[in-house]
Amino acid sequence: MKLAPTPEQHAALKATLALCNAGANTVAQYAHTATDRRPFALQKHVYAHLKASGLSAQPAIRVIKKVADAYTTRQANLTNGNYGPPGSKRYTKIVGKPIMFRQHAGQPFDDRCLSWQIDQSTVSVWTTAGRLRGVGFVCAPWQLKLLTARKGESDLVFRDGHFYLHATVDTDTPPPLIPADDPSGWLGVDLGIVNLAVTTADDPTDLDVRWSGGAVTARRKRNQTLRCALQRVGSKSAKRKLKTRRRKETRYVTDINHQLSKMIVAQAQRTGQGIAVEDLSGIRDRVRLARRQRQQLHSWAFAQLRDQITYKAQAAGLPVVMINPRNTSRTCHRCGSCATANRPSQALFRCRSCGWSGHADQNAALNIAALGHKNYRAAQSTVPKAATPLAAS
Template sequence: MKRVVKIKLAPTDAQARALRETMVLCNTAADVVSQVAQAAEDRRAFALQKAVYHQLKALGLSAQPAVRTIKKVADAYATRAANLVAGNCGPRSGKRATSIATTPIGFRALASQPFDDRCLSWQQQDSTVSIWTTAGRLKAVRYVCAPWQRELLEHRSGETDLVFRDNMWFLYATVDIPAPEPAEVEEFLGVDLGIVNLAVTSDDTAASADWSGGAVTARRTKYARTRWALQKVGSKSAKRKLRGRRQKEHRYATDINHQISKTIVAQAQRTGRGIVLEDLSGIRERARLAKAQRQQLHSWAYAQLREFVTYKAASARVPVVVVDPRNTSRMCYPCGHVDKANRTTQDRFVCRVCGHIDQADHNAALNIAYLGYVQYMTTTHSCRAA
């Protein structure tokens, strides 16, 4: 089970200057590679390395940082290609996709930089790291972390990203924790994710009352109004406050997602059930919403919530199934009739055939639980037969 642990660095002034100069040089080199990659037919890391490796060495990069920089650019182009194929280019995607495809990818001067074990090593007993820089190897850069983060670092594997954010230095380390085999279950807890109600389970709607249209929506609306007012002012002071509020909003959303995921996993583990989630990939591009709801859709991290549920469930041996959300909010759970008119209002579901009445999101959560059960049993039996 792969996770990313965020570790704060505490460099001296001289070390911070060396780290900054290193990131600027690496991203300058990344821009050079990007120009070559944009004109190349083969954008794989190995092909780009043959074309620009010696040029990067001449800029001042050592061998391994040059290789990591080339790989960073190759990954960026691979991600862009995947988004273009999937159509994830936002509004007016046709013209925008053409513009994106013909423009080289640019890298900020202080964009994050990946390091492997040859460039960066950990001395956990001393709480320090040794890292390559343009000023030479820094052998005792101190870091600070909580005990639970130190335990996660015991399972570190792969690359570590150096990140500069809000005048602070961080290391984002990838850890690979052995996950226990999920328990076999016969029932599932369905979770309907939404805009007005962030999460509603198939048990009842009360479980998610704290994450409904009350305090959370009011807080998000307040943040949006404050952000709009500061953007309208446009002064340096306003922009400084905007940067500070950006992290405040991010921390708030992350905290709520942790609360929701922890409650859902505990509920499933206590009752011996699995969890069924919706696959909301690309929802921001597919959804057609009223203008008042667009800000809510774009301001909440549904992918983060799914990630939190997944890794917490893996640790608790709770299986997680992901299903297609198509028609789950329009289908009657008792009789299976699908009709857009079944959902009379945002909150009320009334079946046109059998007359079943329910809270709309709760009915959708029941459908999600059923679809997950069918998918799980079909997959399990197929694996056993094989």
């Protein structure tokens, strides 16, 4: 939600973020050398200092929790190897310095610090200048309706000179619509570089390509060229430009993934099918590509697309199954023959056994749909059935 504060409220909110993040940096300095970084353990040592700096009780606790969560996230990234192996230059650099927060970084507030007046489109929030009441916010009617299901914390975010509130909304998930017990009850989704997503069409003889790589790939190449040019310059203004470009590119990828996932879920909902998506987790470590394709593979957010398809399908009551993509591109969906020679080019699939030929991505999508049907039935067979009640004697 975008806030619409008065100039006085804007100054108070900005000062509040500055004080909260200054306190968070103090806590982070202590937590860097502490052996126990749990929120309650940190609170014993830094709570009095935060109170003396001007923070009230509940905001001080939220600051401590924010720091503890940041260190937990960093440790998870270190454990998963996202910063390189132990002993590497990047790993050592990350471990050797405390976490620091920007002056106006986001700050979480619970219901004691921030309350919503949905009928008036205002919020009441704690600040260093006291409790601000009647801070307006603007949103679409459908967002206002969703706010009635809001639960938990709200994050105050300052970006590009404007304040926003990120609110978490919990809605009831409808009961899943079980697809027909046959392979046609599943929509297969093949993800790739040239074609971001290809689905099994309503007519199996047709090709249903979603966001082929033409315009998307061209724009990504232009972004890469500009990014490389700015990196070579290396000046402060170039770095500021790079930061702005990074946000713009991230928004572009997210927008394309939202459009793509929305169309896929709408197609499955229209045809009453479940969705089978190939799981590309770890593909960067498994697949060897030409140099020109590496940047395309490594820069597209396939995990984000998968997550968007999953939560949108669940909201629509559609089951989603993740499929191992191994050999789905080289196996004939008609006869089951698997051979590298079945795919003479990126776009063409020609089975050496039965002679079927067609688009390679469409063939892979049909294989994924069949595996979705198979895996779903296997998973359902392992679910224990409810016990039959004994008849009354």
